[in-house]
Amino acid sequence: MSFGWEGKLVRLVPLDERHFDNALRWINDSEITAWLLVGDYPTTRIAEREWFDGASKSSESNIIFAIETLDGRHVGMSGIHQLDRGNGTAVTGSFIGNPQDWGKGFGTDAALTRARYCFEVLGLRLLMTSFLEGNERSMRMSTRVGFREIGRWPKKYWKRGQFRDEILLALDRDSFFAQHG
Helix, strand or coil, X not given: CCCCEECCCEEEEECCHHHHHHHHHHHCCCCCCCCCCXXXXXXXXXXXXXXXXXXXXXXXXXXXXXEEECCCCEEEEEEEEEEECCCCEEEXXXXXXXXXXXXXXXXXXXXXXXXXXXHHXXXXXXXXXXXXXXXXXXXXXXXXXXXXXXXXXXXXXXXXXXXXXXXXXXXXXXXXXXXXC
């Protein structure tokens, strides 16, 4: 497929029916959701269908992409949330679904491609993201893209046996282009 927003390793494409079964499997896999704010309750096919159908529709405030390798293999999901065109801001996030695909650069490339889309196509000026304390893969990926820590919500979320800080990060347009051209 040659549509979507292409990076060096992945392409961000609109959600399609072919992505549904992976989405359902990943949301119910405790290894995959260990660092996400979802996934601690079983998600039925009906509930995931409802979410998926909503996420698949155009929205002024949320854009959800499937992450595919350049040869079309679905490896994850990436979102732009709380899109505020008036103020030029959005909250972003991604995950790579299969542990076998972790550490291969797909997440970093997806985040770079998503940032470029946000700044060049949507005309945004500031992206925000966050992750749970202890999620070292997200910290490394965010730093490579150019996000900088701007604060923390101490012990905000209960996840897998303990309260964890939410680490808050931001990336502005000028810093992104200074680093990535």
